[in-house]
Amino acid sequence: MNRRSDFPLLAMNPGLHYLDSAATSQKPRAVLDAIVNFYETSNANPHRGAYDLSVKATDAYHGARDRIARFFGVSDPATLIFTRGTTEAINLVASSWGGANVAEGDEIVVTGMEHHANFVPWQQLAIAKRARLRICELEPDGTVKVARLAELVTKRTRIIAFSHVSNALGTINPVREIAAIARGAGAISVCDGAQSAPHLAVDFHDLGVDFYAFSGHKMLGPMGIGGLIGRRALLEGMPPYQTGGDMIEFVKDADTTWNVLPHKFEAGTPNAANAVGLAAAVDYLAAIGMDEVRRHELALIESAMTRLSAIDDLHIYGPGPAQRSGVVSFTLGDVHPHDLATILDGAGVCIRAGHHCAQPLMRRLNVPATARASFYVYNDESDIDALVAGIMTAKALFGPAHV
Amino acid sequence: MSENAANIQAMYQELILDHYRRPRNKGELEGEHTTVAMKNPLCGDEVYLHLSLEGDRVNGISFTGRGCSISQAAASMITQAVKGKTSDEAEALGARYREMIMGDKEAATDKSLGQLRALSGVSKFPARVKCALLAWNALEEGLR
Ligand SMILES: Cc1ncc(COP(=O)(O)O)c(C=O)c1O
Numbered sequence: 259m260n261r262r263s264d265f266p267l268l269a270m271n272p273g274l275h276y277l278d279s280a281a282t283s284q285k286p287r288a289v290l291d292a293i294v295n296f297y298e299t300s301n302a303n304p305h306r307g308a309y310d311l312s313v314k315a316t317d318a319y320h321g322a323r324d325r326i327a328r329f330f331g332v333s334d335p336a337t338l339i340f341t342r343g344t345t346e347a348i349n350l351v352a353s354s355w356g357g358a359n360v361a362e363g364d365e366i367v368v369t370g371m372e373h374h375a376n377f378v379p380w381q382q383l384a385i386a387k388r389a390r391l392r393i394c395e396l397e398p399d400g401t402v403k404v405a406r407l408a409e410l411v412t413k414r415t416r417i418i419a420f421s422h423v424s425n426a427l428g429t430i431n432p433v434r435e436i437a438a439i440a441r442g443a444g445a446i447s448v449c450d451g452a453q454s455a456p457h458l459a460v461d462f463h464d465l466g467v468d469f470y471a472f473s474g475h476k477m478l479g480p481m482g483i484g485g486l487i488g489r490r491a492l493l494e495g496m497p498p499y500q501t502g503g504d505m506i507e508f509v510k511d512a513d514t515t516w517n518v519l520p521h522k523f524e525a526g527t528p529n530a531a532n533a534v535g536l537a538a539a540v541d542y543l544a545a546i547g548m549d550e551v552r553r554h555e556l557a558l559i560e561s562a563m564t565r566l567s568a569i570d571d572l573h574i575y576g577p578g579p580a581q582r583s584g585v586v587s588f589t590l591g592d593v594h595p596h597d598l599a600t601i602l603d604g605a606g607v608c609i610r611a612g613h614h615c616a617q618p619l620m621r622r623l624n625v626p627a628t629a630r631a632s633f634y635v636y637n638d639e640s641d642i643d644a645l646v647a648g649i650m651t652a653k654a655l656f657g658p659a660h661v
Numbered sequence: 662m663s664e665n666a667a668n669i670q671a672m673y674q675e676l677i678l679d680h681y682r683r684p685r686n687k688g689e690l691e692g693e694h695t696t697v698a699m700k701n702p703l704c705g706d707e708v709y710l711h712l713s714l715e716g717d718r719v720n721g722i723s724f725t726g727r728g729c730s731i732s733q734a735a736a737s738m739i740t741q742a743v744k745g746k747t748s749d750e751a752e753a754l755g756a757r758y759r760e761m762i763m764g765d766k767e768a769a770t771d772k773s774l775g776q777l778r779a780l781s782g783v784s785k786f787p788a789r790v791k792c793a794l795l796a797w798n799a800l801e802e803g804l805r
Contacts, residue, residue, distance in 0.1 A: 592682070596704050596729035597673070600786055604665040612704045626705045626727055651666075655673045 261636045264542075266290065268636055275607040275644040280425050280453060280585050280614075280632035282475045285539075289478060292538035296531040304530050305504055305521075319530040322537035323520070329540040330470070331461030332487055336519040339493070340533055343484035344452040345375040347471035348419070350486055350499040350523060351448055352379035355469075358497055359416060362388040366417045367410050367445075369394045369402050369431075370622050371424040374615045376450040376471075380419055389416070396622060400427040400576035404435045415445045422454035422465075426614040426630065427576035428559070428585030430458070437466035446492065452476055456634070457555060457583045459548035462487050478543060478635075479536035483529050493519055500525040543635075551635055555584035558633045562586050562642050569649060575623060584633035587614070590649060593656045595629040601655065602648040609645070672782035672789075673730070680734035685741050686723045694721060699799040701791055706732040710740075710799035717747045724796060731780070731789055736796035738777050748804045755797050762793045 262268045264286040268276065276284060302312040304319045320335075327335035341347040356379075360366070366380045370393050384391040394407040402420070411418070418440040423430050433449055440447035449467040454460055456477035462470055469492070473484040498505055498516055502525035507515040516522045543551065560579045563586060566572055571591035576582055590598055595611035602609055610630045613620045620626065631645055690711035697710045706728030713721040722744050724736040739758070743751040758777055761768035764784035768774070783793040 594729035596706070596789075596792070597731070600672075600789060601669055603788075604663075604669040617705075620705070655670070656678060 260638065261286075261546075264288070265636050271606075273606045275605075275637075275641040277631040277633065277637065277641055277645060278608045278610050279456070279476070279634035279637075280630065281610055282481065283456060283478050283634055284636060285480065285535075286478055286542050288542050289480065289535045289538045293480060293531050293535040296534045301531070303527055305528075315530055318534050319528055322530075322533040325537040326485065326533075326540050327487075329544060330455075330472075330487055331463055334490060337488055337490050337493060339486045339488070339520045339523040340528060341471075341484050341486055342482055342529075343473035343475065344373075344450060344471045345473075347469075347484060347486035348376055348448065348450065349379050351469050351471075351488075352383045354496040354499045354523075355446065355492065356380075356383040356387070356417065360384075360387045360389050363414060364389040364416045365392055365410075365412060365414045366390070366419065367392045367394060367407065367415055368419045369407070369421070370396045371400065371402070371427060371429060371616065371619050372419070372421055373425050373450065373452065374617070375452070376419055376421055376448075377616075377618060380417065390414075393618070394420075396619075399578075400424070400429050400623075401581060402429070402431050402436075404432055404439070407436060408439050411439055411443045411445070413443070415440075415443050417448060418443075418445050419448040419450070421450040421452070422460075422470075423451075423457065423583045423585075424576070424616075424619075425453045425585065426616040426619050426628070427587055428453075428582035428632075429576055430454075430581050430583055433465045433467060437468075440468070441466070453583060453585070456543075458552055468492055474532065474536040474539065477536075477539055479539035480532040483532035483536050486523075490519065493523070498525070499523055502526050504528070546635060554635060555633050556580075558637055558639070558642065559584050559586065561639060562631065562633070562645070565642060565646050566649075569646070569653075571653075572649070575625075575628060584637075585630060586632075587628040587630045589625060589628055590652065591656070593652050595627045597656075598629050598649070598652050601652040602645070605644060605648040605651065607641075607644050607648045668782065668785045672786065674779050674782070676776065676779045677730060677734040680737040681730035684724075684733055684737040686737065686744070687725065688723050689725065690721050690723045692721065695803055697799040697803045699795050699802075701728075701732070701795060704729070704792075706792060706795055708732060708736050708796045708799050710736070710796060710803055712800070712803040714748065714804075717749075719743050719746055719748070719751055722800075724799075728795070729789075729792055731783060731792040732795045735780055735793045738780065739796045739800060742775060742777055743800065751800070751804060755801055758797055759794065762790055 300314045302315040304316040446468040451472040455472035475481040505525040599611035694713035707726040769781040
């Protein structure tokens with residue numbers, strides 16, 4: 259089914275082959291309309307005014323939270339905290355839970371494939387607390403072996419932080435098993451869902467993790483909105499992340515008491531319009547069905563991997579299609595990924611070239627950069643045709659590799 | 662051929678690919694010298710420029726590092742172009758080079774730029790301008 263026509267930017271640019279959805283997705287008309295509609299019909303500061311319009315804005319904001327919570331199988335919407343995205347959600351946990359619960363000599367486990375957003379906050383927490391950051395090395399096919407990770411877990415382990423899906427390799431990690439290891443060790447599990455929320459059916463309780471972070475802009479929603487889903491008992495025990503308006507109960511001269519969830523973690527005027535936009539995005543995805551989204555992407559990634567691996571000098575990183583989402587990272591002989599991206603851009607093909615905000619992973623792969631193509635609901639085989647044709651152009655321009 | 666495709670062919674000339682694959686002046690510099698590191702954190706390109714002056718003159722110059730064809734070819738060609746020049750001459754050349762990369766048509770035909778004119782096609786690709794300027798930025802700092 260061709261969904262391109264639902265996406266104004268793609269509909270207006272018929273020659274454009276957008277293969278960078280792992281960075282950010284395009285937005286369907288329904289999302290753009292929902293945002294405009296909020297500003298045209300419901301704009302006021304939520305939670306503030308006694309007048310009807312403010313009530314309308316408040317209802318729109320909380321209605322959005324309810325719909326997004328349902329999309330993730332969360333029955334208690336107050337345990338979904340809106341944030342700017344995954345980065346802020348992870349920083350919230352590192353700063354609030356980590357600040358209160360990690361002590362000198364404790365350990366934090368991450369994997370070698372993490373995005374900087376799920377690496378640097380833990381590294382910095384470890385430095386600040388004199389705790390130890392332990393990195394689970396990857397298997398040669400770019401996967402995490404649960405047994406290897408389990409070996410790193412000790413009675414000092416407080417946090418296991420890992421991505422559900424790698425943005426650089428596409429690897430789908432065994433979330434439930436890793437969550438179980440954390441539970442068994444008395445550690446919390448923090449799952450970076452930036453690349454799973456858009457592409458896989460996610461039921462928070464079924465995953466079994468303590469925290470799950472996601473970004474709206476990667477799942478057809480607007481930039482600047484995302485969320486943290488957490489277990490209620492943990493969230494209630496945590497100190498605030500930021501302080502200010504909305505998140506307080508009583509402010510006395512000498513101290514302050516905190517508002518209830520989710521407000522305790524949402525200081526200041528909320529991003530209501532974009533929350534409404536994100537709710538429209540999850541409605542759009544739910545209408546397709548996340549199983550269908552996965553089926554569509556699996557077909558594309560199978561085709562892309564077959565066709566790319568037939569090209570001389572092209573090397574693909576990461577596991578086979580069954581263990582990978584719609585992401586393919588590769589290098590082409592001695593053609594630098596940057597040059598490849600420029601040449602592909604000339605053919606209207608947008609791919610990412612670089613370290614994909616995963617420098618620790620690039621060191622482990624022993625490459626400075628890779629080229630990455632990523633797929634979503636609006637892509638089809640013609641995008642792969644254009645990708646392959648562009649790669650052949652690059653090969654022709656650069657001639658045979660001299661490596 | 663589309664304008665895009667023509668621009669791409671113009672940027673990836675033989676000469677540039679040749680400097681990318683057979684870089685001149687690549688390697689460490691013997692003797693006393695200064696080294697300036699320039700990195701583009703966005704794409705991971707790195708150029709380390711090694712420089713020794715004799716009086717006011719660029720006596721020894723080389724580079725190490727890694728990156729895309731544009732950043733590496735530019736480093737190779739720039740080191741060739743300034744070897745033996747006084748720092749004033751090198752600065753003047755660099756200023757002209759920068760103008761060319763930023764899209765100045767006149768600079769692109771300036772004979773004083775010599776081989777470096779092969780890089781003028783980069784100006785059509787704003788995302789790549791940084792690559793072409795990396796080595797020059799390092800040299801400029803080294804001369805200061
Ligand atoms: C795996 C992963 N984690 C975290 C992030 C950070 O997301 P954001 O920039 O939306 O906060 C990204 C996106 O770049 C990602 O792919």
